[in-house]
Amino acid sequence: MITRSALIYLSQHEGLKDFATRFKAFKKITTRFVAGEDIDEAVEAIRKINASGCSASFDHLNESVGSAEETKSEVSEYLRILEQIDSTGINSNASIKLSQFGLEIDPELAYKNARVVVEEAARRNNFVRVDMEGSAVTQATIDIFKRLRAEFGLNNVGIVLQSYLYRTHEDAQELLKIPARIRICKGAYSEPPEVAYPEKKDTDENYVRVMKLLLSSGVYHGIATHDPKMIEATVQFAQQEGIGKDAFEFQMLYGVRRDLQTQLARDGYNMRVYVPYGKHWYPYFMRRLAERPANIWFVTKNLFKG
Numbered sequence: 001m002i003t004r005s006a007l008i009y010l011s012q013h014e015g016l017k018d019f020a021t022r023f024k025a026f027k028k029i030t031t032r033f034v035a036g037e038d039i040d041e042a043v044e045a046i047r048k049i050n051a052s053g054c055s056a057s058f059d060h061l062n063e064s065v066g067s068a069e070e071t072k073s074e075v076s077e078y079l080r081i082l083e084q085i086d087s088t089g090i091n092s093n094a095s096i097k098l099s100q101f102g103l104e105i106d107p108e109l110a111y112k113n114a115r116v117v118v119e120e121a122a123r124r125n126n127f128v129r130v131d132m133e134g135s136a137v138t139q140a141t142i143d144i145f146k147r148l149r150a151e152f153g154l155n156n157v158g159i160v161l162q163s164y165l166y167r168t169h170e171d172a173q174e175l176l177k178i179p180a181r182i183r184i185c186k187g188a189y190s191e192p193p194e195v196a197y198p199e200k201k202d203t204d205e206n207y208v209r210v211m212k213l214l215l216s217s218g219v220y221h222g223i224a225t226h227d228p229k230m231i232e233a234t235v236q237f238a239q240q241e242g243i244g245k246d247a248f249e250f251q252m253l254y255g256v257r258r259d260l261q262t263q264l265a266r267d268g269y270n271m272r273v274y275v276p277y278g279k280h281w282y283p284y285f286m287r288r289l290a291e292r293p294a295n296i297w298f299v300t301k302n303l304f305k306g
């Protein structure tokens with residue numbers, strides 16, 4: 001059986017995408033997790049999500065920019081996203097990855113690029129979430145986020161923390177002092193035991209611990225998970241502490257547990273769906289396969305159907 005870390009390893013090899021895209025059927029399958037290759041398809045997907053009572057977060061996929069020049073087109077794409085949100089009236093904010101803006105080329109470049117996007121979001125009263133990537137860039141991501149947050153409002157820029165990292169509870173405490181809006185997720189990258197819990201049960205325990213810290217802070221945070229145990233723990237803790245349903249939001253990924261997404265929205269919870277689109281879907285798609293072995297079966301079955 002192909003393992004989670006093997007799939008994450010394969011996710012880092014964009015070259016394999018060429019192989020994958022030779023199969024027409026493969027592209028069809030990606031639409032389960034990716035809203036399309038262009039912005040109009042993503043807007044259409046978000047309209048449907050909004051109609052089911054959920055808000056969205058736009059994500060343009062491109063983690064592998066190779067030059068400072070390329071980061072400029074990412075900035076333009078995000079300015080287009082913010083403009084489209086306003087002109088179409090869809091209910092969405094935006095999620096960015098700093099690698100997309102040049103973090104691995106020069107952190108200062110990533111900061112400057114992200115600043116352009118956050119400034120435009122602030123002008124439009126919208127919000128930009130800085131996604132969290134691999135542990136090699138955790139500190140750099142937090143540092144850039146803090147600079148952005150010093151310049152822009154609580155409701156204009158937020159960050160993500162991953163419960164599989166040992167450092168996360170402490171990071172959450174520090175960021176809450178600013179304060180900051182945090183999305184807590186489990187973490188999607190392959191991390192060594194020096195920095196991350198090797199056992200899922202410890203990641204889950206830490207998730208609950210951080211979730212409680214966030215919900216008790218009085219700041220509006222994002223509880224990102226498809227795990228019914230994490231959702232139940234959140235619902236119970238909020239009820240027990242008298243924390244209103246409008247004091248936080250649940251977040252899930254496009255195409256994952258759609259039943260649970262609409263159920264939570266129907267139950268009166270704020271539910272946000274993360275909607276990725278773009279030509280560079282390969283690493284994102286592979287991480288989604290890594291999260292759930294049954295997804296590999298889904299791919300195999302549909303490849304042979306297609």
Ligand SMILES: Cc1cc2nc3c(=O)[nH]c(=O)nc-3n(C[C@H](O)[C@H](O)[C@H](O)COP(=O)(O)OP(=O)(O)OC[C@H]3O[C@@H](n4cnc5c(N)ncnc54)[C@H](O)[C@@H]3O)c2cc1C
Pocket residue numbers: 130131132133160162185186187188189224225226227228230251252253256257273274287288289291292295
């Ligand atoms: C809105 C959002 C934003 C995110 N942002 C980031 C980020 O910035 N950085 C980062 O490292 N990670 C991010 N993630 C990914 C996250 O870290 C996890 O990898 C992912 O959410 C799976 O963890 P889980 O909490 O759903 O629990 P798990 O224990 O992995 O899964 C619980 C159950 O959820 C269902 N499920 C989970 N994943 C899938 C899937 N891919 N396909 C089908 N069913 C599935 C299955 O039923 C599974 O049994 C984000 C996740 C969400 C929902």
